[in-house]
Amino acid sequence: MELQEVLRMNGGEGDTSYAKNSAYNHLVLNKVKPVLEQCIRELLRANLPNINKCIKVADLGCASGPNTLLTVRDIVQSIDKVGQEKKNELERPTIQIFLNDLFQNDFNSVFKLLPSFYRKLEKENGRKIGSCLIGAMPGSFYSRLFPEESMHFLHSCYCLHWLSQVPSGLVTELGISTNKGSIYSSKASRLPVQKAYLDQFTKDFTTFLRIHSEELFSHGRMLLTCICKGVEFDALNAIDLLEMAINDLVVEGHLEEEKLDSFNLPVYIPSAEEVKCIVEEEGSFEILYLETFKVLYDAGFSIDDNYPVRSHVQVYSDEHIKAEYVASSVRAVYEPILASHFGEAIIPDIFHRFAKHAAKVLPLGKAFYNNLIISLAKKPEKSDM
Numbered sequence: 241m242e243l244q245e246v247l248r249m250n251g252g253e254g255d256t257s258y259a260k261n262s263a264y265n266h267l268v269l270n271k272v273k274p275v276l277e278q279c280i281r282e283l284l285r286a287n288l289p290n291i292n293k294c295i296k297v298a299d300l301g302c303a304s305g306p307n308t309l310l311t312v313r314d315i316v317q318s319i320d321k322v323g324q325e326k327k328n329e330l331e332r333p334t335i336q337i338f339l340n341d342l343f344q345n346d347f348n349s350v351f352k353l354l355p356s357f358y359r360k361l362e363k364e365n366g367r368k369i370g371s372c373l374i375g376a377m378p379g380s381f382y383s384r385l386f387p388e389e390s391m392h393f394l395h396s397c398y399c400l401h402w403l404s405q406v407p408s409g410l411v412t413e414l415g416i417s418t419n420k421g422s423i424y425s426s427k428a429s430r431l432p433v434q435k436a437y438l439d440q441f442t443k444d445f446t447t448f449l450r451i452h453s454e455e456l457f458s459h460g461r462m463l464l465t466c467i468c469k470g471v472e473f474d475a476l477n478a479i480d481l482l483e484m485a486i487n488d489l490v491v492e493g494h495l496e497e498e499k500l501d502s503f504n505l506p507v508y509i510p511s512a513e514e515v516k517c518i519v520e521e522e523g524s525f526e527i528l529y530l531e532t533f534k535v536l537y538d539a540g541f542s543i544d545d546n547y548p549v550r551s552h553v554q555v556y557s558d559e560h561i562k563a564e565y566v567a568s569s570v571r572a573v574y575e576p577i578l579a580s581h582f583g584e585a586i587i588p589d590i591f592h593r594f595a596k597h598a599a600k601v602l603p604l605g606k607a608f609y610n611n612l613i614i615s616l617a618k619k620p621e622k623s624d625m
């Protein structure tokens with residue numbers, strides 16, 4: 241099956257949906273907000289074609305649920321705040337925002353929220369209905385989404401680790417897996433596995449930069465936030481815990497070893513240096529700002545009103561409850577792709593074991609994603625200079 245057909249976050253609004261399990265990303269977006277504002281400030285100074293009339297923006301890999309519109313709200317608020325600083329309040333530009341994700345994404349649940357979102361923007365931000373227009377542009381962000389030189393600003397948060405495909409070269413000519421017992425390229429992976437993943441990431445990210453630089457006007461901006469490798473060797477990320485959980489099921493005899501060996505996630509976690517090198521090598525963008533930060537997996541727990549257990553559990557410090565909480569948020573992301581390979585029936589078992597491992601590492605503060613924010617400006621063509 242094509243990756244595009246199985247890759248999606250859990251849709252809808254049920255207990256296992258991404259919509260109900262994405263408080264972690266909410267925290268990441270909060271970290272991004274000041275950088276976003278600065279990025280918009282610089283963009284509005286750069287005087288791009290038609291920008292004072294209609295700013296064209298896209299969020300690449302928007303998913304569905306509260307974070308989708310949170311990102312949009314942050315973008316709109318940044319544009320309006322910077323506009324006020326420039327004292328051109330009376331001439332607020334129209335904002336056209338395209339939400340992009342793969343075809344299987346639950347766009348409909350986002351569309352249903354739009355009427356109340358527009359009303360809220362009007363009430364809280366004075367944005368008249370019709371002055372912010374939100375639409376969708378489904379498709380892979382590794383392929384062309386917008387006409388040439390038509391966009392001012394592209395935003396993407398927590399998406400670039402998703403590759404366009406599982407790297408080739410993870411199976412020998414004899415059909416033997418080179419990544420036995422593992423589901424991605426971790427710190428402990430064999431060198432050929434690490435190389436196969438890095439090659440695929442380099443290819444995909446280079447394509448991403450090239451295609452989207454063509455879609456942007458000269459001096460247009462791109463703000464990318466992605467997971468990146470940290471320096472702490474003993475830290476465990478969500479995929480390490482997932483891998484441990486699946487290995488448990490093999491050891492316990494619930495899953496065939498071959499089933500694990502033939503599964504590799506189309507996910508690569510690059511180092512900040514790798515990202516920087518690829519941007520420089522591709523050459524279309526100038527790096528304006530780069531920052532790394534970490535967010536602990538259970539950090540969202542105390543702010544998350546959606547988590548179903550919270551309403552009847554008072555002992556918030558209980559590590560097992562936090563571990564279940566982290567397991568739910570990881571399940572919302574990986575369930576569709578895991579179910580397509582391992583079957584739906586084993587999913588609860590995987591996340592039950594995941595939670596057991598999480599409960600051991602969460603109190604040590606060793607379970608987190610390291611993150612990278614990188615702000616880019618499209619270099620002008622020689623003829624534009």
Ligand code: SAH
Pocket residue numbers: 247248249262265266269300301302303304307308340341342345379380381382396397398399402403404
């Ligand atoms: N930006 C959101 C969602 C992050 S989840 C947030 O910050 O909360 C990552 C999203 O990227 C998923 O919805 C997934 O479907 C999407 N995605 C992964 N690969 C993609 C691709 N090639 N093209 C478009 N979207 C993709």
